[in-house]
Amino acid sequence: MTTENATNGSSESLLAVRGLKKHFQVGSGLFGRNKLFLKAVDGVDFEIKEGETYGLVGESGCGKTTTAKMILRLEEPTEGTFEFEGNDAETVGKSKDLTRNYKSNVQAVFQDPWASLNPRMRVGSIIAEPLEVSTVMTKTDIADKVGDLLVEVGLQKAQANLFPHEFSGGQRQRIGVARALALNPKLIVLDEPVSALDVSIRAQIMNLLEDLQDEYGLTYLLIAHHLATVRYMCDKVGVMYLGRIVEEAPTEELFDNPLHPYTRALMSAALPSHPDIEREEIILTGEVPSPLDPPRGCHFHPRCPSRFEPCEGTVPVETHPVPDHRVVCHLY
């Protein structure tokens, strides 16, 4: 299982993103005078190894989904590059074959199983759609494949004829997973895949995702704000704050030895799994700042319980206090 992967440092990088930025232009005015830029993602680097799960955590609005959308090519980056299987973005962009290859290799499962499936389509057609668009398979082959996919995610072949509303939330999420699997992708972006589901159903879906990963050597980018889910699923975790990764480490290292004051605050706020666990609560003062007008210096300084002189004026740089553990904070 994933614990093995975590120690297996030799595996190849499947996806690497560098300096990724997305600045949305918001507000308008005559002659563009009130042009404002919302820095949703503001210089993000990370690398996902083949067969591993990389987690992105952080509070609402920190830029997780925007990062995912850029990787899925649903959003054009303002700046930055990525490398997939060793080919850089430019090379991929220039070659039609590579672009098509990228698009079928990178799939997604989104949070809301109610909204992400077309209510007027039968489930069979929903799953078949990517196969019809991107392959030359015959109708019968497609129908067979759809049946196999349904079985793979724990549903029945005959259910292909039903509509999304005839399924429960957990079953719809299974349909979303089946559709994402259709083109045999290498990377699946999972944006909060279980947070809309009931507790008893969450474990079913998490275990399904783990099993599929083992079976097909899938690589996942998992976006979640529930830290326990991240600990269960991920090999490596990046913590985002206001569009930037402020800390990253292998999962066990991050949870055992969180360095950044923001990571520590997030962990202290996480709910305990037993009434006897009492965590020291780190109380964050101040508001989550707006990405329209991020604070100077360290973005976290207005809320940071550990801030000191350099924090307000100087942007901290990335350091590696422990090998394979990076943090962006003046304390290190």
Next chain:
Amino acid sequence: MMTSSERIGDVVLDVQDLRTYFVTRWGVVKAVDGVDFQLRKGETLGIVGESGSGKSVTALSIMRLVPSPPGHIVGGKVLLEGQDILELSDGEMENVRGSRIGMVLQDPMTALNPVFDIEDQVGEALRIHKDLTGETLETEVIDMLRKVRIPAPEIRMKDYPHQLSGGMRQRVVGAIGISCDPAVLIADEPTTSLDATIQAQYLRLLRELQELTGVGIIFITHDFGIVAKMCDRVAVMYAGKIVEQGDVRQIFNNPSHPYTEALIQSVPKMEVREERLYSIPGQPPALWELPQGCSFADRCRHTHDKCLEAYPDVFDVGDGQVSACWLREKETVSAKS
């Protein structure tokens, strides 16, 4: 912080055999079907259960706010400080709501009206229930805001909700919730999750309000983490019934109903990494076609013949922990059906 024995006093709310049904086109939905629990002064009771298990309908029934039709409270008693509020006239009930039982919503944006200032909104509750006006009302509003630690309340009460921070808005909602010194406060957590840091702020506020006023709190949630952090006792609901109830530590250490045990095992923990999570097969049953026996039978690891024949009695397994499961029949202290 106070210890639980200093904090907890007499029973303030005693719910007995509460039944609320909805008449729908699929049939009669027994959303709440024979629910019993008690809440003491200063105590926090968690009602935990999956979507559709009847938590909100339980709360709405206590508030007598069940939409009717299609809903009807068809049986039971809700004794608030000894008085059955199901017997009250609508007018009398109107008075109880907001003065003896308050409700707080977790999302302060939907709970406050954007077009009125804070003074108006906190004052409104006080005006109706305490019959205050003019300067006395203003002093009381300032006092309430000071209690929930809004800085410079005489100035900030002229603000509109959007001018306050999220944390301050939560505090204002809390102030309204306790403005009339209710005996019972119901917090129904919406399914959408808040950020952990914001949620921690909110939970801390509820704790503070309780220490301030000794209010008994019913916390409705999906999340065993909330129960672990906030509650003294917990009632686990499944398909309209409480399947297990007891002291929070006992329930975590010795769950006596297979559903409770399975739920606790299926939640990943932040403190350790598990190799494999337990997952409960299947999904909760439809409430209009419940099986004859135990409603958890088709998902349970311990189903046996008796489970399919009759819904289990409620067994007392000791120290106030009760369980509706046939497995507990032998080890039980006493049974009631």
